[in-house]
Amino acid sequence: NAGVTQTPKFRVLKTGQSMTLLCAQDMNHEYMYWYRQDPGMGLRLIHYSVGEGTTAKGEVPDGYNVSRLKKQNFLLGLESAAPSQTSVYFCASSPPGLKNTEAFFGQGTRLTVV
Amino acid sequence: DQQVKQNSPSLSVQEGRISILNCDYTNSMFDYFLWYKKYPAEGPTFLISISSIKDKNEDGRFTVFLNKSAKHLSLHIVPSQPGDSAVYFCAASTGNNNDMRFGAGTRLTVKP
Numbered sequence: 001n002a003g004v005t006q007t008p009k010f011r012v013l014k015t016g017q018s019m020t021l022l023c024a025q026d027m028n029h030e031y032m033y034w035y036r037q038d039p040g041m042g043l044r045l046i047h048y049s050v051g052e053g054t055t056a057k058g059e060v061p062d063g064y065n066v067s068r069l070k071k072q073n074f075l076l077g078l079e080s081a082a083p084s085q086t087s088v089y090f091c092a093s094s095p096p097g098l099k100n101t102e103a104f105f106g107q108g109t110r111l112t113v114v
Numbered sequence: 115d116q117q118v119k120q121n122s123p124s125l126s127v128q129e130g131r132i133s134i135l136n137c138d139y140t141n142s143m144f145d146y147f148l149w150y151k152k153y154p155a156e157g158p159t160f161l162i163s164i165s166s167i168k169d170k171n172e173d174g175r176f177t178v179f180l181n182k183s184a185k186h187l188s189l190h191i192v193p194s195q196p197g198d199s200a201v202y203f204c205a206a207s208t209g210n211n212n213d214m215r216f217g218a219g220t221r222l223t224v225k226p
Contacts, residue, residue, distance in 0.1 A: 004157070035216075042118070042203060042216035043158070050212075058212060090157055102148065103214075105157030 006106035007108050008090050013081045013113045021109050022077040023091030030096040033058070033072040033103065034066060038088040043090060049074055050096075070085045117141045118206050120217035133191040137204030139162050139186065144206040144215075149178060149189050152201045152219070161202070162189070192223055194224045 007022045023032065030051050035043040043057030049068040063085060065077045070099050074093075078085060092103040119138045127133045137147075145166035150158035164171040164178045164187070171178050177190045191198055204217040 012167045040123075040218050042116070043205075044122075044216070045212065045214065048212050056212060059215075092174050102160035102163065104161065105150075107155065111207075 004091055004093055004104050004106040006089075006109050008109060009107065010110050011112070013078075014082060015113060017081050017084060018077070018079050019081065020078075021091075021111075022101075023074045023076070023093075024072055025074075025091075025093040025104070026072065027093060027095075027104065028044065028071070029093035029104070030071075031094045032068065033092045033094075034059065034074065034076045035062070035090045035091060035092065037108075040089050044074065046089075049051060067109055081111075083113045085111065086112060086113045116218070117144075117216075118204055118215045118217040119204075120197075120204055120220050122220050123218070124221040126223045126225060127194050129196055130193045132187075133194045133222055133224065135189040135202050135204075135216055137187045137189075138218065139184060139187075139206050139215075141206070141208075141215075142185070143208045146209055147178070147180060147187050148204060148205045148207075148214075150216075151174075151176070152203065158203055175222065183195045183218040191222075194222075196224045196226050198222060199224050 034046040047066040052071040091106040094103040139183040149161040152158040207214040
């Protein structure tokens, strides 16, 4: 029962490099999210998806792109990494519904941009 | 513009005593509130929630209280146990899946 799995767990990038974070869920959830967590800021929503083939911007989308080609996977891309993107990234998924239901989170990816 | 605020970065309590974690929000459109618990090197896990039509929700040792007029909610843990030591995030939403806002978290330490 894996739940939500993020790859990689840690990464160090140089400014200007690109990378993709992978999120996979095995709960057949419709909704998936990418958050970043920074000290004193809580979790902030970057992008989200309400179903396969759909994505939308969240609270802090600039500098990131996402894709949801398969229902179980949600990819977060950084085209040109900046030091301001140093953060811990969390992927989450939840079942559909008009009201927020609990979201299931992955273990996080710690990204450092130098 | 933080719409959800947890003004206490940390809280330390003795095992067996009550832990009270507080959360304030500014958006009067929020009508669903959740608490998540996070251990180091793990993702947050759902703990308890409350809808705005209620003022209290209880689940075992955990109770969440909602005061809509004050735009304030609190999480009570009774009795506190060392395994409760974690960071607790308060979250609020209008009911849409894309507008949940999180507080900065409160680190709870329960001392044996």
